[in-house]
Amino acid sequence: MNEATDNIIVFDKVNKWYGNNFHVLRDINLNVRRGERIVVCGPSGSGKSTLIRCINRLEEHQEGHLIVDGTELTDDVKAIDKIRKEVGMVFQQFNLFPHLTVLENLTLSPMYVGKMPKKEAEEKAMTQLKRVRIAEQAGKYPLQLSGGQQQRVAIARALCLTPKIMLFDEPTSALDPEMIKEVLDVMVEMANQGITMICVTHEMGFAKAVADRVIFMDQGQIVEQNTPHEFFNNPQTDRSKDFLSKILGH
Amino acid sequence: MAETIIFQSLPARPAPVNTEGLVPWVKNNLFANWQSTLTTLIVGGLLLFYIPQFINWAVLTATTVPNADACRAEGVGACWGVITEKYRLIIFGRYPFEEQWRPLVATILMVALLVMSCTRMFWKKWLVAVWIVVLAAFFILMYGGMFGLTEVQTDRWGGLPLTIMLATLSIVLCFPIAICVALGRRSNLPAIRTFCTIYVELIRGVPLISVLFMASFMFPLFMPAGVTIDVLIRVLVGVTLFAAAYMAEVIRGGLQAMPKGQAEAAASLGLSYWQTQFKIILPQALAMVVPGIMNNFIGLFKDTSLVYIVSLYELTGSLGLALNSDADWRPYKLEGYLFIVAIYFAFCFAMSRYSLWIEKQVNKSKLR
Numbered sequence: 308m309n310e311a312t313d314n315i316i317v318f319d320k321v322n323k324w325y326g327n328n329f330h331v332l333r334d335i336n337l338n339v340r341r342g343e344r345i346v347v348c349g350p351s352g353s354g355k356s357t358l359i360r361c362i363n364r365l366e367e368h369q370e371g372h373l374i375v376d377g378t379e380l381t382d383d384v385k386a387i388d389k390i391r392k393e394v395g396m397v398f399q400q401f402n403l404f405p406h407l408t409v410l411e412n413l414t415l416s417p418m419y420v421g422k423m424p425k426k427e428a429e430e431k432a433m434t435q436l437k438r439v440r441i442a443e444q445a446g447k448y449p450l451q452l453s454g455g456q457q458q459r460v461a462i463a464r465a466l467c468l469t470p471k472i473m474l475f476d477e478p479t480s481a482l483d484p485e486m487i488k489e490v491l492d493v494m495v496e497m498a499n500q501g502i503t504m505i506c507v508t509h510e511m512g513f514a515k516a517v518a519d520r521v522i523f524m525d526q527g528q529i530v531e532q533n534t535p536h537e538f539f540n541n542p543q544t545d546r547s548k549d550f551l552s553k554i555l556g557h
Numbered sequence: 558m559a560e561t562i563i564f565q566s567l568p569a570r571p572a573p574v575n576t577e578g579l580v581p582w583v584k585n586n587l588f589a590n591w592q593s594t595l596t597t598l599i600v601g602g603l604l605l606f607y608i609p610q611f612i613n614w615a616v617l618t619a620t621t622v623p624n625a626d627a628c629r630a631e632g633v634g635a636c637w638g639v640i641t642e643k644y645r646l647i648i649f650g651r652y653p654f655e656e657q658w659r660p661l662v663a664t665i666l667m668v669a670l671l672v673m674s675c676t677r678m679f680w681k682k683w684l685v686a687v688w689i690v691v692l693a694a695f696f697i698l699m700y701g702g703m704f705g706l707t708e709v710q711t712d713r714w715g716g717l718p719l720t721i722m723l724a725t726l727s728i729v730l731c732f733p734i735a736i737c738v739a740l741g742r743r744s745n746l747p748a749i750r751t752f753c754t755i756y757v758e759l760i761r762g763v764p765l766i767s768v769l770f771m772a773s774f775m776f777p778l779f780m781p782a783g784v785t786i787d788v789l790i791r792v793l794v795g796v797t798l799f800a801a802a803y804m805a806e807v808i809r810g811g812l813q814a815m816p817k818g819q820a821e822a823a824a825s826l827g828l829s830y831w832q833t834q835f836k837i838i839l840p841q842a843l844a845m846v847v848p849g850i851m852n853n854f855i856g857l858f859k860d861t862s863l864v865y866i867v868s869l870y871e872l873t874g875s876l877g878l879a880l881n882s883d884a885d886w887r888p889y890k891l892e893g894y895l896f897i898v899a900i901y902f903a904f905c906f907a908m909s910r911y912s913l914w915i916e917k918q919v920n921k922s923k924l925r
Contacts, residue, residue, distance in 0.1 A: 365824060365825065388829075391825060391826070391827040398821070402816075402818035402821065404819065404822070405922055406844065406922050416826035420827040420828060449922075450922065465825075465826075468826065
């Protein structure tokens with residue numbers, strides 16, 4: 308029983324289709340423990356992004372049960388609002404609001420969703436900006452920053468809601484090679500502070516360094532899940548061996 | 558191990574050919590090759606031929622004496638006397654002559670309000686209160702019937718005050734309607750989406766003139782006996798609904814151009830639908846379509862001239878009224894039209910310049 312309550316996210320036979328024929332998630336069963344750090348990998352089109360986007364209901368599943376922090380995700384708008392306050396998300400394309408300054412990007416949600424006074428929201432925002440080492444850019448607009456800086460602002464913005472869970476959807480895929488490290492460094496720091504993290508990424512070095520578990524997906528299914536050490540050194544299925552040989556082979 | 562070679566960057570040099578300044582501009586734009594040189598010479602020649610003729614007619618041989626006989630004299634060019642004679646009729650239409658200080662004050666108030674609303678330093682909450690006060694003052698001054706002002710029915714209103722009032726109110730009222738319709742057409746709720754689509758397609762499918770006809774002549778037939786709504790209000794509603802349909806499509810264009818990630822990011826931060834629209838989507842979508850919006854506003858300003866069809870004599874209508882009824886002055890319509898062209902142009906040009914300024918303001922966040 309104790310184990311069940313310790314799961315902050317529970318996927319129970321979750322299925323999802325795009326349109327009538329594209330079966331994108333197939334019978335997904337997955338339990339995520341509180342504080343666990345998970346890396347999701349797999350070929351493109353395998354459903355990795357869809358999987359994590361279901362967790363904050365950016366996508367809705369059609370079958371099965373999905374429970375996040377004790378609340379089941381249904382059409383109930385209140386439940387969705389509650390969960391979105393607890394789940395932060397970082398996107399591949401940053402998705403900062405270009406018409407607002409960095410500081411305004413960060414204070415928006417605490418002020419309008421969290422009903423926090425402006426002053427308090429700004430103090431909190433500055434704390435988060437310091438955490439991602441970008442406080443001196445608070446007054447600039449997002450497009451005036453480099454890609455790596457923008458992604459760090461996006462991480463800070465997601466942290467401003469003090470989420471219990473952080474979702475990363477390929478956070479370094481749109482970055483110049485020289486900027487990947489500064490973002491990964493911030494993510495490693497976060498991982499060491501005990502927040503629940505689910506990260507879709509192909510940065511295998513990151514997976515090895517911080518993940519408790521690697522999930523390998525293909526064709527809408529979870530093919531294999533294991534500790535990074537086991538997954539990289541001793542993959543169990545032919546599909547994951549094939550995948551690893553391609554991404555680690557050069 | 559070999560020694561590391563230190564990388565050294567070359568200093569930046571200026572471009573070899575000067576591309577800035579007047580001479581390169583003329584060379585590049587007017588005499589770049591033989592085709593453009595030929596075009597420049599032909600157009601330049603035509604301008605040299607016609608401009609002096611026009612100046613000769615409009616200024617050198619023109620007369621400003623308000624006397625039709627003087628205009629008919631041999632060798633006289635433009636007869637601006639028609640303006641000196643008729644300007645009050647053109648500008649104020651059929652408004653009672655001795656009361657015309659009232660529309661004058663009302664118009665000045667209205668224009669001042671518009672200028673104020675366009676100025677950044679007045680973008681405060683109390684501006685809404687100023688709008689209410691000025692609009693109330695406008696209608697009290699125009700309509701009268703209180704504070705010792707004699708009552709002037711709306712069918713006597715005319716000229717520039719009517720044009721400005723119709724344009725201002727329809728612009729201000731059509732904008733929020735257009736935003737709702739544009740959002741409605743993208744709504745997930747089928748009933749709202751269908752309603753908004755039908756509204757846009759119906760209104761776009763008919764000319765403004767027929768909307769005005771409906772508002773003016775057919776609408777009263779459907780009203781219960783004894784209930785009448787002032788024709789001015791009916792026309793105002795007609796123009797507003799008409800303009801809103803076009804404006805909605807312009808705004809929808811901006812909404813379509815928004816990357817999906819913006820709404821997703823807002824949703825992931827817990828913002829509600831309306832918070833997302835008002836804080837994230839609309840500010841960016843509207844900024845993208847400022848030229849289109851201003852285009853519609855300018856079009857709307859000039860479209861108000863169509864209300865003459867339902868016997869409301871705004872600027873264009875009152876010019877006809879002023880000249881058609883007077884056989885002496887009827888031949889000098891050209892001068893009359895040039896006069897109101899100048900008025901229309903002043904307003905439209907101001908709007909288009911203002912649009913450029915707004916574009917610059919909203920694009921500030923995109924400057925690197």
